[in-house]
Amino acid sequence: MKRKGFYLISLILIIVLSGCSSNQERIFKKSEILMDTIVSITVVSTSKEKAEAAIDRAFKELKRLEGLLNFYSEESEIAKINRNAGMRPVKVSPETYEVVDRARTISEKTGGAFDITIGSISVLYDFVRKKRPSLQKIQGLLPLVGYKKLVLNPEERTVYLKEKGMKIDPGGIAKGYAADRAVEILKKAGIKAALVAIAGDIRCYGTKPDGGDWIVGIQNPRAEKGEDVFATIRLKDMAISTSGDYQRFFIENGKRYHHILDPSTGLPAEGLISVTVVGPLATYTDSLATAVFVKGLSEGQRLAERMGYYIVAVDRAGNIHISDGIKKKVSLILDRIDVGSEQ
Amino acid sequence: MSLLFISLTGFAAVQRLMPVSTTVTIEAEGRIVYRLSLLKDQRVKVKGPLGYTIVEIKGQKVRVVDSPCPKKYCVLQGWKDRGAIVCLPNRVVVTIGGKDDSQIDAITG
Numbered sequence: 001m002k003r004k005g006f007y008l009i010s011l012i013l014i015i016v017l018s019g020c021s022s023n024q025e026r027i028f029k030k031s032e033i034l035m036d037t038i039v040s041i042t043v044v045s046t047s048k049e050k051a052e053a054a055i056d057r058a059f060k061e062l063k064r065l066e067g068l069l070n071f072y073s074e075e076s077e078i079a080k081i082n083r084n085a086g087m088r089p090v091k092v093s094p095e096t097y098e099v100v101d102r103a104r105t106i107s108e109k110t111g112g113a114f115d116i117t118i119g120s121i122s123v124l125y126d127f128v129r130k131k132r133p134s135l136q137k138i139q140g141l142l143p144l145v146g147y148k149k150l151v152l153n154p155e156e157r158t159v160y161l162k163e164k165g166m167k168i169d170p171g172g173i174a175k176g177y178a179a180d181r182a183v184e185i186l187k188k189a190g191i192k193a194a195l196v197a198i199a200g201d202i203r204c205y206g207t208k209p210d211g212g213d214w215i216v217g218i219q220n221p222r223a224e225k226g227e228d229v230f231a232t233i234r235l236k237d238m239a240i241s242t243s244g245d246y247q248r249f250f251i252e253n254g255k256r257y258h259h260i261l262d263p264s265t266g267l268p269a270e271g272l273i274s275v276t277v278v279g280p281l282a283t284y285t286d287s288l289a290t291a292v293f294v295k296g297l298s299e300g301q302r303l304a305e306r307m308g309y310y311i312v313a314v315d316r317a318g319n320i321h322i323s324d325g326i327k328k329k330v331s332l333i334l335d336r337i338d339v340g341s342e343q
Numbered sequence: 344m345s346l347l348f349i350s351l352t353g354f355a356a357v358q359r360l361m362p363v364s365t366t367v368t369i370e371a372e373g374r375i376v377y378r379l380s381l382l383k384d385q386r387v388k389v390k391g392p393l394g395y396t397i398v399e400i401k402g403q404k405v406r407v408v409d410s411p412c413p414k415k416y417c418v419l420q421g422w423k424d425r426g427a428i429v430c431l432p433n434r435v436v437v438t439i440g441g442k443d444d445s446q447i448d449a450i451t452g
Contacts, residue, residue: 031373032373033373033429033431033434033436036431037429038427038429038436040449042448042449128414128416128419128420129419195448195449197449197450200450200451200452201451202449202451204448208448214448214449215446215447215448216447216448216449216450216451217447217449217450217451217452218450218451218452219450219451219452220452221452223425223426228425228426228450229447229450232447240451241451242451242452244452247452274452276451276452
């Protein structure tokens with residue numbers, strides 16, 4: 001009798017195990033160069049074919065968005081809006097309209113600390129060739145920066161920049177928006193869990209095959225002095241983005257000039273060296289990371305938290321600040337960042 | 344104490360997950376074409392859509408010597424001992440390190 005029981009249990013186990021192996025969830029990942037960066041899509045699926053088809057569909061959408069939103073391509077809808085600044089409203093696709101509309105929302109909520117109309121000034125910086133505009137030039141162009149001179153018409157789906165020379169630069173929001181769109185595509189394709197990383201703008205949902213959260217490392221803003229990653233964060237159904245003064249920069253006479261510009265001065269924002277924002281939408285983590293960087297720690301953190309977003313920020317002394325709401329999700333690898341002697 | 348514990352375990356985990364890698368991976372048009380050792384000085388040519396990108400490893404550092412891209416951003420980045428050098432126009436990605444093996448799913452920053 002005991003022996004029979006043993007056989008029965010063995011049989012059940014074999015059935016269960018074989019059932020598992022044929023339907024086992026696995027991770028599939030693909031990377032491509034898109035939107036001037038490396039884009040990786042990771043999905044959890046039981047089927048290779050289903051995973052690949054979903055990933056390809058998401059990449060196709062990202063390519064389409066790149067065509068619409070590329071600041072540097074004459075063919076994009078953004079370029080068309082900019083060319084027609086001060087002349088006429090431009091009818092755009094629902095996606096371009098949505099990006100600009102959400103950008104304006106963030107501009108309003110942050111009092112202009114994030115401003116998509118920074119284009120006439122951002123275009124003057126070249127961080128690879130270490131070029132920056134003169135103070136005089138910046139001051140001359142500052143009147144062309146201002147989201148209040150951005151006119152959106154939802155009925156006509158048009159975007160209009162009121163003054164000639166104004167330029168929309170979607171650099172601080174487009175990648176986050178694209179990550180959100182890719183996630184929508186993957187969900188529609190029946191993927192239960194995935195992570196989309198457009199460089200540092202990341203959105204994930206669901207859990208990994210082992211049931212665990214997605215783990216995202218936060219880049220050490222002074223990695224040349226130590227670890228590559230200063231913290232890890234566990235995420236589920238969340239987006240995360242980072243703005244740092246180390247991403248695109250050059251140093252001239254001991255001073256660091258980086259790409260996060262304060263729209264009120266046209267100059268690189270000072271106070272923090274890295275801001276990571278965590279929350280539901282990558283469109284907002286992307287743009288809020290810039291806004292918090294510009295606003296500074298206390299005001300920036302308040303702004304983000306009021307919108308239901310959390311921050312991990314590093315100040316100029318290397319101290320790490322974490323919103324209470326995500327402290328439990330963050331594991332620090334370094335207690336502080338070694339910023340060296342740089343001023 | 345708890346902070347110290349988190350800090351130490353985090354450190355240990357990442358040390359394990361992200362060993363100081365001596366591997367240089369070169370991808371062209373999404374395909375891995377070379378896995379080289381950072382410890383061996385050498386030069387390789389990688390074919391992309393615009394032509395050949397030349398990558399050099401010397402003294403445990405990597406650089407792009409030349410590439411048929413118009414702006415030469417990849418060349419201007421100079422020597423690197425970590426991270427990646429990307430030539431977007433010629434679709435060549437040079438990665439130093441073995442982050443692929445880590446349990447970190449992505450890095451923001």
